[in-house]
Amino acid sequence: MAFRFVPLGVGDAFSARYYSTCLALVLARDGVEAHEDVWLVDCPHPIQKMLAEAGRASAEPLEPARVRGVLLTHLHADHCSGLEGLAYWMRFYEQRKLELVTHPEVLARLWEGHLAAGMEQLMPSVGAPFQRMSLEDYFDVIPLRDEGPVQVGGMSIECRRTIHHIPTYAMRVRVGERTLGHSADTAFDPALIEWLGAADLVVHETNHGTHTPYGKLAALPPATRAKMRLVHYPDEFDVGSSVIEALREGRVYAV
Numbered sequence: 001m002a003f004r005f006v007p008l009g010v011g012d013a014f015s016a017r018y019y020s021t022c023l024a025l026v027l028a029r030d031g032v033e034a035h036e037d038v039w040l041v042d043c044p045h046p047i048q049k050m051l052a053e054a055g056r057a058s059a060e061p062l063e064p065a066r067v068r069g070v071l072l073t074h075l076h077a078d079h080c081s082g083l084e085g086l087a088y089w090m091r092f093y094e095q096r097k098l099e100l101v102t103h104p105e106v107l108a109r110l111w112e113g114h115l116a117a118g119m120e121q122l123m124p125s126v127g128a129p130f131q132r133m134s135l136e137d138y139f140d141v142i143p144l145r146d147e148g149p150v151q152v153g154g155m156s157i158e159c160r161r162t163i164h165h166i167p168t169y170a171m172r173v174r175v176g177e178r179t180l181g182h183s184a185d186t187a188f189d190p191a192l193i194e195w196l197g198a199a200d201l202v203v204h205e206t207n208h209g210t211h212t213p214y215g216k217l218a219a220l221p222p223a224t225r226a227k228m229r230l231v232h233y234p235d236e237f238d239v240g241s242s243v244i245e246a247l248r249e250g251r252v253y254a255v
């Protein structure tokens, strides 16, 4: 299985059953089969525990040291609350930066609006002067482009804005001949579903309120549903009776 993924979480922001939706993509590093990297799609807290549990359940090597970077869809906490801890872990345990792939609209608020309060200064030792820190001290940032794909780590990544409260980006991630589509958080959007449909496998959200109702997805043509998988579902969602396969935490899926 060349390009595969393990869901670390499949739930929503309010879940008492599941971790927040997050995928660990496993793929050959820059096309070299002998080296495999892990890339996260979103990074909620507690990401270390999520990696450890999904690693044990899937028998995939999901040690945090193998995580090369994060594809970030948007700044709601259930999608990005693990970034601070993972970036600190990379700095102190691995002495490297986390690669961060996201759209400039998401990037615009990431530091000042989210991370700076907890990361803008470090105390190198007790009594030493504080060290001022910036986003670039922790992350190698790779901006996505509206105009076309961005190449990173053996992936070709395209993005498309979704219908959500804050700037949020769906993605198509191509590795070799296989493409994974990911809706991110979105209202029901037939144009987005058509765009994602160019992928071999589509991971789509479903939930209440301004999210995508399950009924709308269940009414899609059978061919569209056949390559769709669900995440971000509410705790009471009946996984067993869903006409679209719901992803499960800690299982391995081939793209």
Ligand SMILES: [Zn+2]
Binding pocket: 074, 076, 164, 185
């Ligand atoms: Zn959201």
